[in-house]
Amino acid sequence: MTPTPAADEPLIYELVDLSLALADHTQALVQDVMSELNLTPTLANALWHLGACAPDPPMSKLAARLRRDPSTITFLADRLQERGLLVRDVDPQNRRTKILHLTDAGRITRRALVEAMATRSPIAHLSDKDQRHLHDLLARAMAAPP
Amino acid sequence: MTPTPAADEPLIYELVDLSLALADHTQALVQDVMSELNLTPTLANALWHLGACAPDPPMSKLAARLRRDPSTITFLADRLQERGLLVRDVDPQNRRTKILHLTDAGRITRRALVEAMATRSPIAHLSDKDQRHLHDLLARAMAAPP
DNA sequence: AGCCAATGGTTGGAGTATCCAACCGTTGTA
DNA sequence: TACAACGGTTGGATACTCCAACCATTGGCT
Numbered sequence: 099m100t101p102t103p104a105a106d107e108p109l110i111y112e113l114v115d116l117s118l119a120l121a122d123h124t125q126a127l128v129q130d131v132m133s134e135l136n137l138t139p140t141l142a143n144a145l146w147h148l149g150a151c152a153p154d155p156p157m158s159k160l161a162a163r164l165r166r167d168p169s170t171i172t173f174l175a176d177r178l179q180e181r182g183l184l185v186r187d188v189d190p191q192n193r194r195t196k197i198l199h200l201t202d203a204g205r206i207t208r209r210a211l212v213e214a215m216a217t218r219s220p221i222a223h224l225s226d227k228d229q230r231h232l233h234d235l236l237a238r239a240m241a242a243p244p
Numbered sequence: 245m246t247p248t249p250a251a252d253e254p255l256i257y258e259l260v261d262l263s264l265a266l267a268d269h270t271q272a273l274v275q276d277v278m279s280e281l282n283l284t285p286t287l288a289n290a291l292w293h294l295g296a297c298a299p300d301p302p303m304s305k306l307a308a309r310l311r312r313d314p315s316t317i318t319f320l321a322d323r324l325q326e327r328g329l330l331v332r333d334v335d336p337q338n339r340r341t342k343i344l345h346l347t348d349a350g351r352i353t354r355r356a357l358v359e360a361m362a363t364r365s366p367i368a369h370l371s372d373k374d375q376r377h378l379h380d381l382l383a384r385a386m387a388a389p390p
Numbered sequence: 391a392g393c394c395a396a397t398g399g400t401t402g403g404a405g406t407a408t409c410c411a412a413c414c415g416t417t418g419t420a
Numbered sequence: 421t422a423c424a425a426c427g428g429t430t431g432g433a434t435a436c437t438c439c440a441a442c443c444a445t446t447g448g449c450t
Contacts, residue, residue, distance in 0.1 A: 109375050110362045114270070115296065116382040117367060118289075121267030123386070124260070126311055140436065143264075150261070158398060165272055167438055172400055174436085194398045194445045216256045220385040221263060228381055229255050235378045236262040239366040240269065286407065304427060313409055318429055320407085340416045340427045 123220055131214040135207055136181060142211055144174045145183065148200060149208045156195040157186075183207055269366055277360040281353055282327060288357055290320045291329065294346060295354045302341040303332075329353055 125139060132142045147163050148155070155163070161171045175198060178184040183204035186196040200208065216222060224232065271285060278288045293309050294301070301309070307317045321344060324330040329350035332342040346354065362368060370378065 108362070109372070109379060110365070110368055111358060113367055113375055113379050113382070114358075114361045114365050115292075116379060116386065117263075117266055117270065117365075118292070119386060120263055120382060121270070122311075124263065124267070138435065146261075146264070156398080161399095165268075166436095168399060169401080169439080170437055177435090192398085192446075196399070212257060212260075215260045216254070219256070219260050219263075221259055222256055224381065224385050226255070228384070229259055231377065232381045232385075233255060233259050233262060235370065235374055235381070236259070236266060238374070239370050239378075240262065240265060284406070302427080307428095312407095314428060315410080315430080316408055323406090338417075338427085342428070 120220060124215070127215065127218055128211070131211060131218075135210060137207070137211075141174060141177055141181075144178065145200075145204065145208050145211060148178075148184070148198060149205070149212075154197050154199045156189065156197055158195065160198060178204070266366065270361070273361065273364055274357070277357060277364070281356060283353070283357075287320060287323055287327075290324065291346075291350065291354050291357060294324075294330070294344060295351070295358075300343050300345045302335065302343055304341065306344060324350070 128139050128142050132139060137145070144160070144164065147160065151159065151163070157171045157175060158168065161168050164171070166174075175184060175186060179186065181203075183201055185199050185201060187199055189195040189197050221229065221232065274285050274288050278285065283291070290306070290310065293306065297305065297309070303317045303321060304314065307314050310317070312320075321330060321332060325332065327349075329347055331345050331347060333345055335341040335343050367375065367378065
């Protein structure tokens, strides 16, 4: 069940495999959690990033963050709006741009998602000390130049 | 650009966010690498797992590994077969099951994928010692009970 | 003021990925 | 020998994604 890369390969292969497995596992988790909340993994991901944006972001900013085409953001915003989790507001400063605001329902749903991820992620099983180390390592890896 | 979870949240929130960011980053990487090779991220992922299976797996085993419906595996196997990366062989022991064999082209393509991942993953920037440490942490996290 | 290019977002069309339900051939067993 | 279970496929439906074309707004330049 666990990944089984060839044992004679350098560590990095196994490591990439592990990180992919972790991502996959997390993905499955999101799927479980969200099916009760009438959300797909993609919408959950959008919700996640929406809440993590400093002021509520314009659509273009979310597009950049999710690395998706602007038209895809239109699609996702439509779905989230249908579900009452989000509203588009025209920015008075620049009437072309539309700001994405989470509604109260949106914040509550996002909260449930975050909570479930935090408690049920495989990472949550690690000790506090291990979590700190893991954070340090990942942060340094991600900080490296592209 | 980097994830910015609320600073007053427990570590685990930021950690989950980091691991998602890593997965996302890796995903974007795969996409870049594979577009040259006429593969989508999904097919690349299937190829990855195919090569990591001990003997060549039956379709059902790949379905379990990818957590996908059997009909989805049919679809993916069709695409990989079209591209000449894979053949289905009926198992003589049990003529219902079909074994998925990578072709030479399949192995070469997979090799290119693995190589690109290993050299261009953010994880590759870490020192050997850090990589070992990270491997240890991830392995222990994944080994925990479901 | 008046063009014009750039910007932010939407629409339409196409292709990929995914599930579910219904199915077909094979197998093992009562 | 029936018949249930298994492994995979087909058909239909939906979600997601991109690209190209488009519309409205804006900012710069004359």
